[in-house]
Amino acid sequence: MSLNKTVIHPVWLRANHWINLIAVVIMVLSGWRIYNASPIFAFSFPKQITLGGWLAGALLWHFAAMWLLFFNGLMYLFINIVSGRFKARFFPIRVRDLLNDLIAALKGKLAHDSLYEYNAVQKLAYLFVIVDLILLVLSGLVVWKPVQFPLLRELMGDYDNARIVHFFAMVALLAFAAIHVVMVALVPKTLIMMIRGR
Amino acid sequence: MKKSLDKSIIIQEALKELPSPARRLFLKRTLTLGGLSLLSGCTVTDEESAERMLMKISRFNDDVQAWLFDPNKLAPTYPESMITKPFPFNAYYGRDKIPEVDGADFLLEVSGLVADKHSWSLAELYRLPQTDQVTRLICVEGWSAIGKWGGVTFATFLKRIGADVSAKYVGFKCADNYYTSIDMPTALHAQTLLTFTYDGKTLPPEYGYPMKLRMPTKLGYKNPKHIVAIFVTNTYPGGYWEDKGYNWFGGS
Ligand code: HEM
Numbered sequence: 001m002s003l004n005k006t007v008i009h010p011v012w013l014r015a016n017h018w019i020n021l022i023a024v025v026i027m028v029l030s031g032w033r034i035y036n037a038s039p040i041f042a043f044s045f046p047k048q049i050t051l052g053g054w055l056a057g058a059l060l061w062h063f064a065a066m067w068l069l070f071f072n073g074l075m076y077l078f079i080n081i082v083s084g085r086f087k088a089r090f091f092p093i094r095v096r097d098l099l100n101d102l103i104a105a106l107k108g109k110l111a112h113d114s115l116y117e118y119n120a121v122q123k124l125a126y127l128f129v130i131v132d133l134i135l136l137v138l139s140g141l142v143v144w145k146p147v148q149f150p151l152l153r154e155l156m157g158d159y160d161n162a163r164i165v166h167f168f169a170m171v172a173l174l175a176f177a178a179i180h181v182v183m184v185a186l187v188p189k190t191l192i193m194m195i196r197g198r
Numbered sequence: 199m200k201k202s203l204d205k206s207i208i209i210q211e212a213l214k215e216l217p218s219p220a221r222r223l224f225l226k227r228t229l230t231l232g233g234l235s236l237l238s239g240c241t242v243t244d245e246e247s248a249e250r251m252l253m254k255i256s257r258f259n260d261d262v263q264a265w266l267f268d269p270n271k272l273a274p275t276y277p278e279s280m281i282t283k284p285f286p287f288n289a290y291y292g293r294d295k296i297p298e299v300d301g302a303d304f305l306l307e308v309s310g311l312v313a314d315k316h317s318w319s320l321a322e323l324y325r326l327p328q329t330d331q332v333t334r335l336i337c338v339e340g341w342s343a344i345g346k347w348g349g350v351t352f353a354t355f356l357k358r359i360g361a362d363v364s365a366k367y368v369g370f371k372c373a374d375n376y377y378t379s380i381d382m383p384t385a386l387h388a389q390t391l392l393t394f395t396y397d398g399k400t401l402p403p404e405y406g407y408p409m410k411l412r413m414p415t416k417l418g419y420k421n422p423k424h425i426v427a428i429f430v431t432n433t434y435p436g437g438y439w440e441d442k443g444y445n446w447f448g449g450s
Contacts, residue, residue: 034340038337040340056443056444059338059444060255063256064252145263145266146274146334146336147414147449150274163340
């Protein structure tokens, strides 16, 4: 294990995490404005909380921040996997641990006693959001370039369906974020660690 | 930040530097989070540089899309049973402003880097080899609709007029004062058609009579209607929406 005992979150991870947050915020807020131009469902996002002012502005933000999200995400996967940190941090996830942790969480006393390790619920939640972000990028690619990515297009069930996949992947991301922030608020020490590394 | 200066004076000064009212509008709209200025507290210069950065990335995205564009990759085609009925009307104006073009003495102007600059009557254009296809039109707003357009493969037309196909752009001027331009590789794509019919009938005014350039590899605003002039050039011609901040390549 390459985990350093004093620095829990290496500096590249901390930078990566906060850059990702900036990218996600820009993507989501501008994405809402883009959604509003032609809503899929019978509602729109309140204009005041969207980014870009009008469709062209929102598209400029969306297609700028996508590079940040994409390359930052690529860096995360690359450094994590190559360094072996990914395997050490997120695996194994045991079903029994998961159940125990879930029950503990519902009782309001989820263990985060060792800050050097993620509990099973955390592991699953982080893996979930990593997969969800990949799905967001892939469905976004189909919405952006349906002709150039025929295989992805067919997998998503053509253009209109890719929009729906993209939308619900956003919803799932927000659901994760909501729970994630509550968890961090419950164990504020983790936030300090994610900023200072220790 | 020059706090001592009245902000409205700074804004007025900065706006004088801007070339057009449209651009002014664009600047004020792009950076806002709802009604609030995203960079509130900072000067107009900051807004302008943020905007310049976004436009630079948009130009970069043009290059990426040109690189991603595969001239041999075809857009999906659909059975006629899937045609969207009624096919939506869409323009930067309402139905009451649809231009009325008289086909009898209509002449399509051709200019720029082409060998044969003679103007084309509709009868002449209709004599070119015709084909049709059922494809999905995707609007930048996010909706899409399937339609059937018929006309001449644009590459065939470009060959007839002796266009310099090593040129960068093909530009279009329209009867409704719309204008746009496309890259040469897309102009030469097998599914790029100069169309005169919709669903087997003469293109009706709301879909772009007398002709519409139909490209299933580009978003709706790149597909000009009511075309009256076509030119081949190496000078970036821009476009109606593109000059307001929409991405120029607009590829699918
Ligand atoms: C939607 C946006 C967000 C995403 C996708 C996200 C994703 C993640 C992921 C994947 C991890 C694990 C990283 C690793 O160890 O490899 C993580 C950890 C963490 N995140 Fe976020 N995050 C988001 C927003 C936030 C926000 C807004 C905060 C602050 C309130 C935050 C605070 C933290 C903290 C403190 C940790 C470390 C947790 C611990 O050590 O137990 N995150 N986040």
